Amino acid sequence: MARAPRTAAIRTRTDTQPLRFSPAVQMGSIEGAKAENGVAAPACNGGDQRNGGGGGALPDGEAEAGRRGKVGAAAAVLPLEVGTRVMCRWRDQKLHPVKVIERRKIPNAGPNDYEYYVHYTEFNRRLDEWVKLEQLDLDTVEADIDEKVEDKATSLKMTRHQKRKIDETHVEKGHEELDAASLREHEEFTKVKNIAKIELGRYEIDTWYFSPFPPEYNDSSKLYFCEFCLNFMKRKEQLQRHMRKCDLKHPPGDEIYRSGTLSMFEVDGKKNKVYGQNLCYLAKLFLDHKTLYYDVDLFLFYVLCECDDRGCHMVGYFSKEKHSEESYNLACILTLPPYQRKGYGKFLIAFSYELSKKEGKVGTPERPLSDLGLLSYRGYWTRVLLDILKKHKSNISIKELSDMTAIKADDILSTLQSLDLIQYRKGQHVICADPKVLDRHLKAAGRGGLEVDVSKLIWTPYKEQG
Structure with a gap:
């Protein structure tokens, strides 16, 4: 659930040679990977857990x-x-x-x-x-x-600053809910990537993590995916034969959003079980902390696609429980490596909140968040909340902000506290919104990415479907 600069160094494409993306390419440099991923303390209530400790x-x-x-x-x-x-x-x-x-x-x-x-x-x-x-x-x-x-x-x-930089071989963000024995078991089971590369559509992609494919695929250094139904095969010839028979040109679900060349499809895990399971296998190759659900019946998958005359090509997705007692509006999120750094991750987060607004509920992502997930969400929450505070001239409460944005009150509170925009006075939280301070935080939060055109969203919440 759920990035450092990743520039796309692409080999010249021929009819038989897919575009290739490797971890080095996606990160720009190994120094970039170190700055973003290698060392960070676990998240605590949505913020950084800064451990004290002198030299x-x-x-x-x-x-x-x-x-x-x-x-x-x-x-x-x-x-x-x-x-x-x-x-x-x-x-x-x-x-x-x-x-x-x-x-x-x-x-x-x-x-x-x-x-x-x-x-x-x-x-x-x-x-x-x-x-x-x-x-x-x-x-x-x-x-x-x-x-x-x-x-x-x-x-x-360690100095106080260095103590926040814990080697991920001991504690990785996304694993802080595991005890030491469970963490060791996870690391032992997933320590070696079983699949080195995949081919998906026009792209050859180096994988990042282990994914528990069926045993018969573990001797394959590379797997070939149908980009529409997500069936996977060991050999290129198998994929070519499959593509001649596969009649899908988009994910097997309902198109609920179309704006320009972007489409979003809602896929019911119960109606499309094999697709949902294949999507989980694929996603696990790029998500270390993801729990792989074999029972996908309980989930809806929202698959974002770029569309052209050849079909709708998967860019990324997020999943969501059909019924969540914890108000989770997103279970897992992924933008595929060739499409990262283009604003799609921010778009998926924003889209999940637009669905929550349609449902008339507040939402929050499922915990624990990965390090990259926390950064993405903190950026989204910051931009949305500060945009409102800049325009709102009179007093506004946390509850009113939550009603306007569908962001859970706890997430609003932790975000504003992390920005030092909230104080506790006379038994209640008070928002301190100096315009210059808001502008400074908004600039630091960066661009909001692609916008969701709500007028193009045609969707009925799951509970109201027949």
Whole structure:
């Protein structure tokens, strides 16, 4: 649920060569990935949880015990063991620290010829990948250490600012509801991407995370998706045969919005179970914390498409429970990598609130939010609320703001508190809306993305359908 700058470096397209998007391309640079994804504290009530803690020094004895010693190329034992830490040459031709997560024998090669699945310890797991031995600098191989001692040394040396930057190998946003044992189980089960690439329509896309496809697909480095029905296949020839038979040119649901070349389709998970399950498989490749629902009957899927004379091509989607006691108006959200940085994510969030307004309800996204999800929602809430405060000359309450926007009161309160726009006086919250301060916050929140033209939305809430 649920971004750093991602510029689109695209290979020249031929009839047989799809456009390709890789994690490096989507992020612009590995430094961009670090700034956005690699290190952040868990969210707390919709805001950042800033842990206190000053600097400190580890006693000499413990510091020595926690220090990793270099082994060196001459003493490095091949094949490298799982857990080894070493420097690895990435696509930017720079060396970055990695930890070996898994290894596999190269067929028909020597006894020490292995490929290694590595995690770049500075960055989000989406960059994890298989590398060859020549990419590793064996002079930097580090001996095994007691990780608990290392963690203690790291913790004591952190400044107050650094303490917010927790390596995602310990706590990733989106996993803060898990206890330590569940988090370890999740990381162990999903530690290695089972599918490296997919082809979807015109695009070849490098995946980010593990997705629990049926076992018979786990030996496929690349899967081929029909972009209309989302059936997936192991071979290009299978996809080509399928496309000759598939009569769909858009998602199998009702078109509820059309504005220019953009369309939104509502897909009922109960009526289109296979499509809903395939969509979940696809989405999990790009969402680390997503729970994969096999029982999609309880969900509606809102699929955003770009339309041309060939059909309606999926851009992204969000899902929503048909009935939510917690007032959730969005369960999961994804913009596919080739379409990111174009305002579609903001559009999907805004669209979910327009549906809530049609229902006459307040809404909120399902928790926990990922790090990127929280940033997107905080930006949306900020823009919507401050636009109203700028135009509203008289006093306005949190309840009135909630009624106008369909944003849950708790989200309004946490957003305004994070912007220091709310005070507690005489037993009640008071909004302090200085115009210059509002302008400064609006500028920092950035552009609102694509707007939803409500006049083009033709939709009946689910409870009123026959």
